[in-house]
Amino acid sequence: MLELRNLPFDPNSNAVVSKEACDYHHGKHHQTYVNNYNNLTKDSELANASLYDVRGSAQGWLFNNAAQVYNHDFYWDCIAKKSDKSSELEAALKSDFKDFKAEFINSATTLFGAGWTWLVYNPNTSKLEIKNTSNAATPVTDGLVPLLLVDVWEHAYYIDSRNARPAYLEKFYENINWDFVSVAYEWAKKEGLKSVKFYIDELHPVASGCCGGGCGCSH
Numbered sequence: 069m070l071e072l073r074n075l076p077f078d079p080n081s082n083a084v085v086s087k088e089a090c091d092y093h094h095g096k097h098h099q100t101y102v103n104n105y106n107n108l109t110k111d112s113e114l115a116n117a118s119l120y121d122v123r124g125s126a127q128g129w130l131f132n133n134a135a136q137v138y139n140h141d142f143y144w145d146c147i148a149k150k151s152d153k154s155s156e157l158e159a160a161l162k163s164d165f166k167d168f169k170a171e172f173i174n175s176a177t178t179l180f181g182a183g184w185t186w187l188v189y190n191p192n193t194s195k196l197e198i199k200n201t202s203n204a205a206t207p208v209t210d211g212l213v214p215l216l217l218v219d220v221w222e223h224a225y226y227i228d229s230r231n232a233r234p235a236y237l238e239k240f241y242e243n244i245n246w247d248f249v250s251v252a253y254e255w256a257k258k259e260g261l262k263s264v265k266f267y268i269d270e271l272h273p274v275a276s277g278c279c280g281g282g283c284g285c286s287h
């Protein structure tokens with residue numbers, strides 16, 4: 069069973085999303101992905117599996133819901149508070165992009181339909197890349213480590229900005245929690261994809277060594 073993570077900020081005073089948008093996006097959309105995941109895995113061998121593993125092996129409807137739980141978990145951290153980049157991340161963005169802000173916003177603006185725009189670390193090249201994914205897809209599937217994420221499904225901006233995706237993206241960009249992104253970058257360089265597992269396991273702990281009920285643990 070997964071639980072919906074708490075928002076890592078006060079929804080009454082977030083610079084990117086209004087309280088009403090949060091109530092729908094976190095309280096209804098994100099909650100629904102958690103509920104769907106729990107309904108799909110209950111009474112199966114996946115009931116106590118880690119979200120990281122299920123997201124890695126599932127297909128179709130279960131993958132979509134597992135990935136959407138993770139994607140939204142990560143998105144909320146990216147907009148938790150406006151903060152600054154580490155000097156290491158600043159240097160990497162300067163060396164791997166001509167104009168990171170313009171390229172990231174352009175990628176998110178031109179993503180057709182529902183999806184996500186990501187800054188990722190590629191452990192094979194040690195470089196940063198911008199990726200778009202459609203619907204629930206996550207670049208973790210391709211071995212890339214997420215550092216920054218913006219939700220460009222219409223439900224992410226329609227309440228606050230109506231159809232104006234660029235206005236939402238500008239507000240998003242000006243209030244990025246670069247501190248979170250910088251820490252993700254540090255971990256990505258050190259641990260690669262394992263850093264994604266650490267992140268997910270911390271938000272959605274799995275009982276270790278769980279016996280299925282015979283050892284007196286709470287499961």
Ligand code: MN
Pocket residue numbers: 093097140219221223224
């Ligand atoms: Mn969303």
